[in-house]
Amino acid sequence: MTISIMNERTQVLLRSLPAMEIMLSDPRNVSHLKSVNRDLLKNMCSSVLDEFRRSILEGERISFDEDELFGELDRRILAVARPSLVPVVNGTGVVVHTNLGRSCLAPEAASVVDLVSRRYDTLEYDLEAGERGHRNSHVEGLLCCLTGAEAAVVVNNNAGAVLLCLAALGSGKSAMVSRGELVEIGGSFRIPDIMAFSGVRLVEVGATNRTHLRDYERALEYDTSMVMKVHPSNFRILGFHSEVSREELARLSHERDLIFMEDLGSGILVDLEPLGLAGEPTVAQCLEAGVDLVTFSGDKLLGGPQIGGIVGRKALVDRIRTHPLLRALRCDKMTLAAFEATLRIYLRGEWRKIPTLDMLARSPEAIRERCDRLAAALASVVASDGQVSVTEVQDAVGGGAFPATDMLGYAVAVRVGSCSAGRLQERLRACATPVIAGARDDTLLIHGRTLLADDDERVVRAFTLLVEEGWS
Numbered sequence: 001m002t003i004s005i006m007n008e009r010t011q012v013l014l015r016s017l018p019a020m021e022i023m024l025s026d027p028r029n030v031s032h033l034k035s036v037n038r039d040l041l042k043n044m045c046s047s048v049l050d051e052f053r054r055s056i057l058e059g060e061r062i063s064f065d066e067d068e069l070f071g072e073l074d075r076r077i078l079a080v081a082r083p084s085l086v087p088v089v090n091g092t093g094v095v096v097h098t099n100l101g102r103s104c105l106a107p108e109a110a111s112v113v114d115l116v117s118r119r120y121d122t123l124e125y126d127l128e129a130g131e132r133g134h135r136n137s138h139v140e141g142l143l144c145c146l147t148g149a150e151a152a153v154v155v156n157n158n159a160g161a162v163l164l165c166l167a168a169l170g171s172g173k174s175a176m177v178s179r180g181e182l183v184e185i186g187g188s189f190r191i192p193d194i195m196a197f198s199g200v201r202l203v204e205v206g207a208t209n210r211t212h213l214r215d216y217e218r219a220l221e222y223d224t225s226m227v228m229k230v231h232p233s234n235f236r237i238l239g240f241h242s243e244v245s246r247e248e249l250a251r252l253s254h255e256r257d258l259i260f261m262e263d264l265g266s267g268i269l270v271d272l273e274p275l276g277l278a279g280e281p282t283v284a285q286c287l288e289a290g291v292d293l294v295t296f297s298g299d300k301l302l303g304g305p306q307i308g309g310i311v312g313r314k315a316l317v318d319r320i321r322t323h324p325l326l327r328a329l330r331c332d333k334m335t336l337a338a339f340e341a342t343l344r345i346y347l348r349g350e351w352r353k354i355p356t357l358d359m360l361a362r363s364p365e366a367i368r369e370r371c372d373r374l375a376a377a378l379a380s381v382v383a384s385d386g387q388v389s390v391t392e393v394q395d396a397v398g399g400g401a402f403p404a405t406d407m408l409g410y411a412v413a414v415r416v417g418s419c420s421a422g423r424l425q426e427r428l429r430a431c432a433t434p435v436i437a438g439a440r441d442d443t444l445l446i447h448g449r450t451l452l453a454d455d456d457e458r459v460v461r462a463f464t465l466l467v468e469e470g471w472s
């Protein structure tokens with residue numbers, strides 16, 4: 001479109017847009033300069049003006065006032081200036097909630113992170129020798145103590161740990177995996193893809209629901225170097241099902257000079273059977289059963305930071321230590337500090353101090369009492385606008401472990417006449433500390449199991465705000 005055929009109204013509208021410098025020096029921008037620097041503010045003013053100019057020229061905008069212009073600028077500044085990775089209240093009852101950051105660190109682990117991140121430290125420094133040390137050394141001895149392993153290394157996460165083990169020990173050869181374990185784990189981690197990427201040829205063994213020792217024996221090929229066992233994560237085969245025990249696979253592997261590795265997924269360090277969580281072995285139990293190398297996550301049931309642990313035979317771990325991928329997958333100092341502090345809690349036998357394990361260990365009675373207290377506080381906030389009660393719910397472990405195990409828990413149930421449960425969830429997500437809640441039968445549910453120490457107050461504050469602002 002050229003100026004000559006532009007109608008008069010369009011020209012008037014265009015002329016009424018402020019010049020960039022005028023817009024920039026408007027008093028309404030003073031507060032914006034606390035959120036974004038001057039250059040960025042200038043770019044944003046200019047892009048908002050461009051946008052308005054374009055919509056006028058294309059006839060989409062037939063009127064204009066300055067409030068609209070500054071409203072758009074406000075929205076854009078808020079979108080970049082508002083913190084994005086923020087704490088939330090987990091009211092879902094899913095303990096290892098992958099979308100909500102999986103595990104919460106124990107306070108003493110978090111304070112070591114704070115300390116180490118602000119100061120110089122011994123990350124790769126050997127104080128005794130006064131020379132270069134190894135970052136892995138801070139946790140290797142602890143992992144060996146807690147799992148009975150001969151050696152250990154850690155990397156960025158368990159996906160990286162599996163990739164590294166396969167690349168360092170099996171590249172150019174083949175590895176056998178049961179068809180029942182060729183799973184995809186949330187976030188598109190697929191065993192066949194990881195194997196292909198690390199240069200290991202996959203040999204599938206048995207059938208999806210049943211795999212026997214003879215299947216492994218028959219599948220052996222000239223270049224087979226590994227037997228890999230994979231935790232099936234959320235996937236469970238029920239009914240007509242069989243798999244080969246670790247002991248049998250270890251015997252076969254060692255007779256045939258193969259490496260027996262297991263991707264354990266969650267990786268627990270203490271037996272959770274006393275908590276009613278049976279059927280998942282500890283890392284130590286896997287090694288005892290004859291697995292040569294076990295990999296696991298640090299931030300699932302272990303309750304530490306995101307990390308990938310590799311523990312097992314020294315000769316194998318030593319081969320991994322020198323692989324170039326280790327450098328690419330190494331952990332940063334904050335992670336290592338948090339992991340070391342978490343392992344020390346286990347060393348002292350104080351695992352109840354690990355929030356993830358504490359949440360799993362909470363008794364239904366204790367959760368009920370807590371929900372009763374929170375419900376009483378919420379009832380006085382909600383008053384006659386709705387009903388607050390306490391109801392029985394099923395909580396979940398999460399993180400792919402114990403998928404078939406439901407844990408009895410309690411939740412505070414909230415119904416507000418003028419506001420659906422879905423809308424309540426949405427409003428709670430928009431609070432300063434967002435509250436992530438569940439819902440059932442158009443009733444909002446705040447599960448007590450996953451609430452941390454002062455979360456009750458946060459929930460009460462969130463509801464107080466909703467009452468003040470009006471429910472809808």
Ligand SMILES: *Cc1c(COP(=O)(O)O)cnc(C)c1O
Nearest residue numbers: 157158159231233265266297400
């Ligand atoms: C969770 C999981 C992974 C991925 O671990 P990350 O620490 O998230 O990388 C791999 N394998 C299994 C069996 C898992 O459960």
